Amino acid sequence: MSDAAKVGxxxxxxxxxxxxxxxxxxxxxxxNTSAVSILLPAISEDTGTSxxxxxxxxxxxxxxxxxxxxxxxxxxxxxGRRRVFQLGxxxxxxxCVMIALAxxxxxxxxxxxxxxxxxxxxLACGLSLLSVANSGDAQLRAVSLWGAAAAVGxxxxxxxxxxxxxxxxxxxxxxxxxxxxxxxxxxxxxxVAESRDPDRPRTIDxxxxxxxxxxxxxLILGVTKxxxxxxxxxxxxxxxxxxxxxxxxxxxxxxxxxxxLVDLALLRNRVLVGSTIAILIGAGTINGLMYLLSLxxxxxxxLGFSPLQAGLATLxxxxxxVVIAPLVPRLAAKIGGRQTIGLGFALTTAGFVLVGFVxxxxxxxxxxxxxxxxxxxxxxxxxxxxxxxxAAVPENQVGGASGISNMARYxxxxxxTALAxxxxxxxxxxxxxxxxxxxxxxxxxxxxxAWMMAIFSLLGVLMAVVMGRHRAAKGTLDDAAAAAAAxxxxxxxxxxxxxxxxxxx
Numbered sequence: 001m002s003d004a005a006k007v008g009x010x011x012x013x014x015x016x017x018x019x020x021x022x023x024x025x026x027x028x029x030x031x032n033t034s035a036v037s038i039l040l041p042a043i044s045e046d047t048g049t050s051x052x053x054x055x056x057x058x059x060x061x062x063x064x065x066x067x068x069x070x071x072x073x074x075x076x077x078x079x080g081r082r083r084v085f086q087l088g089x090x091x092x093x094x095x096c097v098m099i100a101l102a103x104x105x106x107x108x109x110x111x112x113x114x115x116x117x118x119x120x121x122x123l124a125c126g127l128s129l130l131s132v133a134n135s136g137d138a139q140l141r142a143v144s145l146w147g148a149a150a151a152v153g154x155x156x157x158x159x160x161x162x163x164x165x166x167x168x169x170x171x172x173x174x175x176x177x178x179x180x181x182x183x184x185x186x187x188x189x190x191x192v193a194e195s196r197d198p199d200r201p202r203t204i205d206x207x208x209x210x211x212x213x214x215x216x217x218x219l220i221l222g223v224t225k226x227x228x229x230x231x232x233x234x235x236x237x238x239x240x241x242x243x244x245x246x247x248x249x250x251x252x253x254x255x256x257x258x259x260x261l262v263d264l265a266l267l268r269n270r271v272l273v274g275s276t277i278a279i280l281i282g283a284g285t286i287n288g289l290m291y292l293l294s295l296x297x298x299x300x301x302x303l304g305f306s307p308l309q310a311g312l313a314t315l316x317x318x319x320x321x322v323v324i325a326p327l328v329p330r331l332a333a334k335i336g337g338r339q340t341i342g343l344g345f346a347l348t349t350a351g352f353v354l355v356g357f358v359x360x361x362x363x364x365x366x367x368x369x370x371x372x373x374x375x376x377x378x379x380x381x382x383x384x385x386x387x388x389x390x391a392a393v394p395e396n397q398v399g400g401a402s403g404i405s406n407m408a409r410y411x412x413x414x415x416x417t418a419l420a421x422x423x424x425x426x427x428x429x430x431x432x433x434x435x436x437x438x439x440x441x442x443x444x445x446x447x448x449x450a451w452m453m454a455i456f457s458l459l460g461v462l463m464a465v466v467m468g469r470h471r472a473a474k475g476t477l478d479d480a481a482a483a484a485a486a487x488x489x490x491x492x493x494x495x496x497x498x499x500x501x502x503x504x505x
Contacts, residue, residue, distance in 0.1 A: 017191020018133040019142050022126035023149040025089060025184045029119045030153030030488050032096075032177050033061065034318065035161030036112070037294040038311050042170040049105025051295060052224075055421045057105075057112040058291055059220055059414045064116030066410030067212040070261050070403040072121035073128060074204050077197035081128045082188060088121030089185045096178035100171040120410070123150075123489055132195045143492075144478050147485030154487050155322040158290070162311025170307075200259070207253045208261035214246040216411065220418040227426040262407075263400045271392035272401055274467035276408045278341055278385040279490075281460045283409040284416025285348065285453045286321070286378055286487070289355075290314060291417050292424055293367075296446050301438035303364060313364060320375030321382070325483040328383045329493070330475035337384040337472050337495075338464045344380025345460030347373050352454035358447050360439035381460060383483025384473075391471040391495035398496055405490045416456070420449040471495040 036058060044051045076084040091114055099111035127146060134142045164172040222229075222239030229235045254260040266272055297303050297310040305313060332340040351373030358366075389405040390398050424445040431441035473479040473495040482491035 015133050015138070015142075017187055018129055019145065021184045021187040021192060022130045023146050024180065024187075025092075025122050026126055026146055027149040027153035028177050028180050028184075029092070029122050030150050031157040031160055032115070032173065033119060033488075034154050034157030034290070035173055036061070037291045038158045038161040038307050038314075039165060039170040039173065040294065041298045042165050042307060043105070043108055046170070047102065047105045047108065049108075052421070052425050054105050054108065055224065055291070055418065056109045058287075059224075059418045059421075060109055060113040061116035061119070062287070062410045062414035062417070063213065063216045063220060064113050065120040066216060066407050066414060067209045068117045069120040069124055069406050069410060071204065071206070071209045072117075073124035073403070074200075074259070075121075076125040076128055077200045078202050078204065080194045080196055081125050081132065082192045082194045084121060085125035085129055085192075086185060086188055088118045088125060089181050089188070091115075091118035092122060093178045093181045093185075096174040096181070100174040100178070116410075124406075127489070127491075129192060129195070133192070140478050144481035147481040147489070147491050150488050151322045151325070151481075151484035155318045158294070158314045158318055159308075159311040162306070162308035165307035203258045205254075205257050205259060205261040208250060208257065211246050211250040211253060212261070212407075215243050215250060216414055218246075219243040220414060223415075223418050223422050227422060227429065262404060263397070266393065266397060266400055266404060269392050269401075271388055271467050271470045272404070274463045275341075275385045275388035275392065276405050278345070278381060278460050278463040278467075279389065279405050279486075280408040280412035281345075281416075281456050281463070282348075282378055282382050282385065282412070283487075284412030285352070285456055286317070286374070287413040288416040288420035288449065288453055289352075289374065290317065292420055292446055292449055293317075295424075296442060297364075299438075299442055302360065302442050313367070314371075316368060316371040317375045317378075320372060321378045321487060322484055324376050324379030325383050325486065326480035328380055328483050329387070329473045329479035331380075332384045332387070333472055333475040337388055337470065338467045340384045341381045341388075341467070342461050342464035344377045344382075344384075345457050345464065347377030347380065349377075349454050349457040349461065351377060352450045352457055355450035356447050356454060358443050358450065360437075360443040362443070377457070378487075379483075381464075382486040383479075386486035386490045387473045387479070387482065387493040387495050388467060388470050389490055390492055391473070398492065402490045402492075409488065416453070420453065423449045423452055 040051050040054050044054055072084060072088065095111045095114040095118055099108050102108045102111060130142050130146055131139060161173055218239035222236045226236050251264065254262050254264050293314055294310055297305045297313050298307065328340060351370040354370035354373065386405060389401050393401045427445040427448045428441045431444045432438070473493040476494050479493045482493045485491050
């Protein structure tokens, strides 16, 4: 064999190793994230912690992810992408072991907070490693496969979680995920070369990261505890005041640091702002819905499903979203991106309105039509909104726009889930205190939360109008993969600045 052939084989093996390590880790992170809501009733029963408190296992994950998703990418650029990626995997393993061994709800929540940081790091640095290891058409194929892995993980999580609760107990998911993450660490050590961005300033916006967490944490705490404290109590208003103060401080800091977490100048771009709010609404409502349905379907006073049955019951929403998404770019290319986004949010609004009429007598088939409407609507809006975020800015600002949209997903998931859980719990408590039977109280809680999400979805229609015209994706295979991945991450499309038709195939 010639030297050139040997070198080519080594390069092929290395790029294959990078692809395997990043795609597998991304699939596991997304599956783990989407599975947790299904596990909450079982975790509650084992630890004696109320589901209301365990809501922080979901919102805490998203809260920390919002703060870390951009910073972790910056750390990789400065200190080494492989090193930070490995650190993310190590934290993920540690958090999985911590949760699997947890004897209390507090330890589960703490583990999930760590998992939020690790998951965001794995996604951000994994994609960077994959992009650096490949070029040209090979890079497009690799990123498309990464996007497909992210989408499959997000769709499969609730079903996998339901299966494992019945077979191994809820701890099984975290033991298996820890084992897979260890294998990814070994594979990364053997096949992935270190890389940095030598042109990037070495300063990291740590203050911005802390201020995002300080903005979101008291906000979510105030919303969550408002039922106990009262909306106008000193404690609730104090939480909101801290949140507002931190948000103001964040704006001040971002205007002064050398390399800000968020380039505030980008927020003058109407298309980017509109698409980011649309992404936030979409991520928030779908995460809030999955959280509530996981609880409602498993409650003995309603459908009384097992975790496996609940996982199967959510498939029309999770799988439907991923299946419809790859078909959307061609539709958007024909009728326009913002028209597709508006149509998607209109369908989502209709689906939530239908859930708003839920009654304790509903059997599972009554949920199918609204779930399909919500899944199709989310599929229609997610991809074009994500594509618009990177299409609306010059080439040198694509990274910043992508970071803003990715942060918006985490913020939306954290805030909307907390708000939905609060409305659900408060209405149930109020109806129960008024003498309603448990099934009726639960249905009233779900209905109230659904109406709230319908209002948010209607705002998404407004965002589609506000966005205005922008470059449209051509509807290539790479665009389809980016649309499928849009449920969890923004990938470049043929509409992204700097991409040409030949580049995107």
